[in-house]
Amino acid sequence: MLIGNAQTRQGDRRPPEGNVGTAVAPMLGAKVNSSLMATRTRIFSSSVGTKLLIGVTGVFLFIYLLIHIAGNLVVFLGPAAFNKYAFTLEGNPLLPIIELLLLSVFLVHIYKTVRMFLGNQSARPVAYAKKKSAGSPSRKTFASSTMIVSGLWLLVFLLIHVKAFHDGWGQQYEWPAGGRDLYRQEIETFSNPLMVVFYVISMVVVGSHLWHGISSAFQSLGADKPAWTRFILPAGKVIAVLIASAFIVIALWAHFVAGVRS
Amino acid sequence: MKLDARVPAGPIAEKWDRHKFQMKLVNPANKRKYNVIVVGTGLAGASAAASLGELGYNVQNFCIQDSPRRAHSIAAQGGINAAKNYQNDGDSIYRLFYDTVKGGDYRSREANVYRLAQLSVNIIDQCVAQGVPFAREYGGLLDNRSFGGAQVSRTFYARGQTGQQLLIGAYQSLMRQVHEKKVKLFARREMLDLVLVDGKARGIIVRNLTTGAIERYVADAVILATGGYGTAYYLSTNAVNSNVTAAWRAHKRGALFANPCYTQIHPTCIPVSGDHQSKLTLMSESLRNDGRVWVPKKKGDTRPPEQIPEDERDYYLERKYPSFGNLVPRDVASRNAKQMADDGRGVGETGLAVYLDFKDAIQRIGPETIKEKYGNLFQMYQKITDEDPYKVPMRIYPAIHYTMGGLWVDYNLMSNVPGLHVLGEANFSDHGANRLGASALMQGLADGYFVIPYTLGDYLASNALPKVTTDHDAFKEAADNAQKQINTLLAVKGKKTIRHIHRELGRILWDNVGMARTEASLNDALKKIPTLREEFWQNVSVPGTQDNLNQSLEYAGRVADYLEFAELLARDALERRESCGGHFREESQTPDGEALRDDEHFSYVAAWEFKGVGRAPELHKEPLEFDEVHPSQRSYK
Amino acid sequence: MRLNLKIWRQTGPTAAGRLVDYPTDGISTDMSFLEMLDVVNEGLISKGEDAIAFDSDCREGICGMCSLVIDGVPHGPDRGTTVCQLHMRRFRDGETVTIEPWRAKAFPVVKDLVVDRSAFDRIIAAGGYTSINVGGAQDGNAILIPKDVSDAAMDSAACIGCGACVAACKNASAHLFMSAKISQLALLPQGQQERYRRVTAMIDQADGEGFGSCSNEGECEAVCPKEIPISNIARMTREYVKAQLGAGK
Numbered sequence A: 001m002l003i004g005n006a007q008t009r010q011g012d013r014r015p016p017e018g019n020v021g022t023a024v025a026p027m028l029g030a031k032v033n034s035s036l037m038a039t040r041t042r043i044f045s046s047s048v049g050t051k052l053l054i055g056v057t058g059v060f061l062f063i064y065l066l067i068h069i070a071g072n073l074v075v076f077l078g079p080a081a082f083n084k085y086a087f088t089l090e091g092n093p094l095l096p097i098i099e100l101l102l103l104s105v106f107l108v109h110i111y112k113t114v115r116m117f118l119g120n121q122s123a124r125p126v127a128y129a130k131k132k133s134a135g136s137p138s139r140k141t142f143a144s145s146t147m148i149v150s151g152l153w154l155l156v157f158l159l160i161h162v163k164a165f166h167d168g169w170g171q172q173y174e175w176p177a178g179g180r181d182l183y184r185q186e187i188e189t190f191s192n193p194l195m196v197v198f199y200v201i202s203m204v205v206v207g208s209h210l211w212h213g214i215s216s217a218f219q220s221l222g223a224d225k226p227a228w229t230r231f232i233l234p235a236g237k238v239i240a241v242l243i244a245s246a247f248i249v250i251a252l253w254a255h256f257v258a259g260v261r262s
Numbered sequence B: 001m002k003l004d005a006r007v008p009a010g011p012i013a014e015k016w017d018r019h020k021f022q023m024k025l026v027n028p029a030n031k032r033k034y035n036v037i038v039v040g041t042g043l044a045g046a047s048a049a050a051s052l053g054e055l056g057y058n059v060q061n062f063c064i065q066d067s068p069r070r071a072h073s074i075a076a077q078g079g080i081n082a083a084k085n086y087q088n089d090g091d092s093i094y095r096l097f098y099d100t101v102k103g104g105d106y107r108s109r110e111a112n113v114y115r116l117a118q119l120s121v122n123i124i125d126q127c128v129a130q131g132v133p134f135a136r137e138y139g140g141l142l143d144n145r146s147f148g149g150a151q152v153s154r155t156f157y158a159r160g161q162t163g164q165q166l167l168i169g170a171y172q173s174l175m176r177q178v179h180e181k182k183v184k185l186f187a188r189r190e191m192l193d194l195v196l197v198d199g200k201a202r203g204i205i206v207r208n209l210t211t212g213a214i215e216r217y218v219a220d221a222v223i224l225a226t227g228g229y230g231t232a233y234y235l236s237t238n239a240v241n242s243n244v245t246a247a248w249r250a251h252k253r254g255a256l257f258a259n260p261c262y263t264q265i266h267p268t269c270i271p272v273s274g275d276h277q278s279k280l281t282l283m284s285e286s287l288r289n290d291g292r293v294w295v296p297k298k299k300g301d302t303r304p305p306e307q308i309p310e311d312e313r314d315y316y317l318e319r320k321y322p323s324f325g326n327l328v329p330r331d332v333a334s335r336n337a338k339q340m341a342d343d344g345r346g347v348g349e350t351g352l353a354v355y356l357d358f359k360d361a362i363q364r365i366g367p368e369t370i371k372e373k374y375g376n377l378f379q380m381y382q383k384i385t386d387e388d389p390y391k392v393p394m395r396i397y398p399a400i401h402y403t404m405g406g407l408w409v410d411y412n413l414m415s416n417v418p419g420l421h422v423l424g425e426a427n428f429s430d431h432g433a434n435r436l437g438a439s440a441l442m443q444g445l446a447d448g449y450f451v452i453p454y455t456l457g458d459y460l461a462s463n464a465l466p467k468v469t470t471d472h473d474a475f476k477e478a479a480d481n482a483q484k485q486i487n488t489l490l491a492v493k494g495k496k497t498i499r500h501i502h503r504e505l506g507r508i509l510w511d512n513v514g515m516a517r518t519e520a521s522l523n524d525a526l527k528k529i530p531t532l533r534e535e536f537w538q539n540v541s542v543p544g545t546q547d548n549l550n551q552s553l554e555y556a557g558r559v560a561d562y563l564e565f566a567e568l569l570a571r572d573a574l575e576r577r578e579s580c581g582g583h584f585r586e587e588s589q590t591p592d593g594e595a596l597r598d599d600e601h602f603s604y605v606a607a608w609e610f611k612g613v614g615r616a617p618e619l620h621k622e623p624l625e626f627d628e629v630h631p632s633q634r635s636y637k
Numbered sequence C: 001m002r003l004n005l006k007i008w009r010q011t012g013p014t015a016a017g018r019l020v021d022y023p024t025d026g027i028s029t030d031m032s033f034l035e036m037l038d039v040v041n042e043g044l045i046s047k048g049e050d051a052i053a054f055d056s057d058c059r060e061g062i063c064g065m066c067s068l069v070i071d072g073v074p075h076g077p078d079r080g081t082t083v084c085q086l087h088m089r090r091f092r093d094g095e096t097v098t099i100e101p102w103r104a105k106a107f108p109v110v111k112d113l114v115v116d117r118s119a120f121d122r123i124i125a126a127g128g129y130t131s132i133n134v135g136g137a138q139d140g141n142a143i144l145i146p147k148d149v150s151d152a153a154m155d156s157a158a159c160i161g162c163g164a165c166v167a168a169c170k171n172a173s174a175h176l177f178m179s180a181k182i183s184q185l186a187l188l189p190q191g192q193q194e195r196y197r198r199v200t201a202m203i204d205q206a207d208g209e210g211f212g213s214c215s216n217e218g219e220c221e222a223v224c225p226k227e228i229p230i231s232n233i234a235r236m237t238r239e240y241v242k243a244q245l246g247a248g249k
């Protein structure tokens, strides 16, 4: 029954050729059939489809970051708790799939944003001699104007970050109770003041990316209701600041407090 | 020349239906063999081009602006009339017909007006189907208001942007036909001449305003919908690119120009603030529902309004017209304002303004209600004048607003030149000597959606139209002619700017052929206009070249035509030694200063034939007969 | 009042342009911005120089023809105002004012401050209408439309097609313009028949014209003379999603 239903619905979506021709002709002219097909593949390359993809991947990354910060805060509970948490996580058989998913989300996000950036650049070949924001209700901020810069910075950061934490530049530590001593890895990493500075800057960049990004993703996905939007706009900024500051606190704590203790 | 209005026989209510049946049809398969030129994309032009495209004709559509959506119709605020009687308040087709003939001071053709009233109901249906967001009531029905002193509520509106919404509706239909390739759009093109082959209108010459090229277009029939000539007065409420050029050049090719002296003046415009002013802004007449018009009793009283005590104010409309008060018709309100200014009792820096005071209304119904009713108008006023009308009275003054005159057309909207049809404000047809508020939009759309699709088919089906190309000598002659004028304009290289001369012309017309006209003032105008024209051709400065966008050159061409046209305007006003509607001859008034018609001598349409620049034109008269509505004297006491 | 104007001059579509200084005197604060330019042009014409080309028609904020970027903001500093309604009292004596045309690949410069916006017409031609031939319409009151729906449609329909949204957007995106028309027709019952085809066709057309995408910056809303909000863009996205998911097919 169910399958049958689904099939008829499928069938309904694609009416017989002749039908499409007559129904669509007044709107699309002669190229109807071909353009209808073309539209199907254009879904994600169109300007709106692009927004949708960036929005979806952006939300996904945002959620990942929420989980990531939550996990990382366990570090304040000490090495045992933190390493146990990491060990359990790494033991999860689904992890490779999740990592793969995460990777592809990143790739799509990066590919789409870079492509869109280049497209947008070419949409205005001659720049204004003078350009400024018109002010409220514009949402334009320093953050929104530099999304591509903050994004690319994050890309570089991620390469270094994953290198540092995933394989520790070849330096791995054992945790007696099993698994890696990720706690130590973190302390070691942040013992280097240059690393701390790089992280703090990067976390400000994350905050900046999310300052515009969180509310932007909602708008990109077409989620709008005056009542929500009034709430989403400031909430996005608050969360961006919270995430960035939490990460910064971890980095500074690891350097100044935990690092000194150990 | 005998003018045949070709009004069908039969009772007035059946004329159009009978005529529709009697007219010839073009076979559906043959329609695509006909080419039609439509000049103008206002309500009249866009609706005509779209409907003809839908029928299957090949249409070429031209406009001056960069997009058809910007035609001057877009600026209409108030609304559009239709005899729907949705309000159950006694409206009917017959009543709208009656009001329009009476409002036009018995100077319009009854049969045309009746058809207009009949078609008005279809217009609303069509526009609603297009998605025009007319105002609605809570129950979801269309809302109406009473407008311009009408006693029934028959005006449909879309906020203060009715013209915009109607035009966008027509424009969208037009763009659908462009997409269907039934209409070819030519924006930024200005028609410079009409081409006649064997006495029939077969094409036009245009200047491509971006490249400067002189282009030729051929067709089986030409439709002009190029709007009114209010900008002859320099300052008016019309858009700055409005012009008489297309109509005037068709006139020079033989089309008769009818009733040019019928111009309408709108009483509630924001007054002129200085020489730099380029146009006047209209504020909805509805303001007079709550505002009280006054001037100081004392001449030359320069005190600010709030310091003038109540008993030193003259609420002159309430005093002179106790029953209508501030709501007297447009022409009466305008003329009285002028009288006050002439009397030295005008207000503001220039003395060319009267007060429109909301103090009492604000006290009576509160500032909130006033804001709800007129908020955006108050805001607009404040933006322009930097004065707060909630605190100080508005200053208003009349301005040229609409022109009832235009190219003469018969019942089929065809001029005396076979194949040349004229729609909308560009023709003279339906409003007589004065147009009622909210009736111009109605006329433009009736002409374009519902009249021309039938009458054009009749013309095409009943006339042999041999194939002509743009290589025909007539095209060459007209193109050379247009080119020659451009060369001449660029070669003068004089000292005066075009704007300077246009402003001068405007002053002559406003002072002598404005709200009140006398034999002396008209003769004065007829003396001054040729002199100014001479000055123009001797001493105008038109910079730039012709091979690219040159707005000075465009403007110069339009002013050149106005300098010829203005003479006809004044002559028509001189010839019509009666007052009627928007045409007020001081010699012809009742003892209490009302316009006094002379039906015995002037119950005709004055259609003028061109005889050469500076030569007296020839007057042809189309007598007007009134079988239904019997002329009576207006009174608003 | 004195002003130091810097105005973009460009003789033709392919010519290189540049900002030219025009020191200007005798400006009255009552003038509109365009009347101020008229005065500058009068001066140029008296000297036999080519006048500065700029577009305008209604000069009361409704036709959408006027199109100047003033000191980096399309339509200038006043909110909800076209340049033709902007008055000189908004400027200070001695101020430097930079005037540029709309800038976008899809709006090529024709001359000086005049651009070609026919791309907007082609977007409407792609689907911004109801396919209703004259003659077949039912009675206007046969469709009931609640007042709030009609009002909301009118809010979106108020767009004057000026293109300031494109000019202001860092991506030169036409999303606000498109979304206004799509919203109007998606809200009204009359627009339902072609609702989903319309959104796809118009977006395809805009993309083909070379407009950019949207990064949700909202500069467009801030300069829009009719203050059309970007919630219209969100609605357009929803319409697009539904269309792609097969709604209405």
Ligand SMILES: Cc1cc2nc3c(=O)[nH]c(=O)nc-3n(C[C@H](O)[C@H](O)[C@H](O)COP(=O)(O)OP(=O)(O)OC[C@H]3O[C@@H](n4cnc5c(N)ncnc54)[C@H](O)[C@@H]3O)c2cc1C
Pocket: B039, B040, B041, B042, B043, B044, B045, B062, B063, B064, B065, B068, B070, B071, B072, B073, B074, B075, B076, B077, B078, B079, B080, B162, B163, B189, B190, B191, B192, B225, B226, B227, B228, B237, B238, B239, B242, B243, B245, B246, B282, B401, B402, B423, B424, B425, B426, B437, B438, B439, B440, B441, B442, B444
């Ligand atoms: C401020 C204002 C408010 C108004 N309010 C109302 C109202 O509330 N109700 C009402 O009923 N009426 C109103 N009117 C009157 C009404 O708007 C006009 O009479 C009507 O819109 C004229 O329409 P049209 O199609 O004849 O011409 P227009 O809209 O003037 O169109 C003329 C067209 O012709 C083109 N054109 C002109 N010359 C040439 C040429 N030489 N070559 C090529 N193309 C050319 C133009 O580009 C344009 O496309 C108002 C008028 C004004 C000025």
Ligand code: HEM
Pocket: A051, A054, A055, A056, A057, A058, A059, A061, A062, A065, A109, A110, A113, A114, A117, A147, A148, A149, A150, A151, A152, A154, A155, A209, A210, A212, A213, A214, A216, A217, A218, A220, A221, C214, C215, C216
């Ligand atoms: C953890 C990492 C990241 C997170 C959480 C994240 C999150 C987001 C979010 C939520 C948005 C808003 C989406 C929208 O407006 O539709 C966004 C937009 C964007 N992201 Fe990222 N992003 C990340 C990494 C990156 C990277 C590595 C790049 C590198 C190119 C990048 C480039 C962009 C750009 C350019 C935009 C702007 C899109 C626009 O202009 O609308 N992001 N991001």
Ligand code: HEM
Pocket: A065, A068, A072, A086, A099, A154, A158, A161, A162, A165, A166, A167, A182, A186, A199, A203, A206, A247, A248, A250, A251
């Ligand atoms: C102070 C800041 C941060 C700390 C202390 C931190 C810590 C960690 C740790 C401990 C890991 C686990 C490594 C492993 O399991 O092998 C990790 C992985 C990761 N972090 Fe961070 N992180 C920080 C900031 C960020 C930020 C801002 C981002 C995103 C923009 C990010 C993205 C990632 C990713 C993508 C991985 C790899 C996940 C995987 O391989 O499964 N981190 N981080």
Ligand code: SF4
Pocket: C158, C159, C160, C161, C162, C163, C164, C165, C166, C176, C177, C180, C220, C223, C224, C225, C226, C227, C228
């Ligand atoms: S949305 Fe606003 S800015 Fe854009 S074209 Fe319409 S009116 Fe102009």
Ligand code: F3S
Pocket: C168, C169, C170, C171, C172, C173, C174, C175, C176, C213, C214, C215, C216, C217, C218, C219, C220, C221, C230, C233
């Ligand atoms: S400014 Fe541009 S980025 Fe989007 S919200 Fe407006 S189109």
Ligand code: FES
Pocket: C055, C056, C057, C058, C059, C060, C061, C062, C063, C064, C065, C066, C082, C083, C084, C085
């Ligand atoms: S000139 Fe019409 S909107 Fe400015």
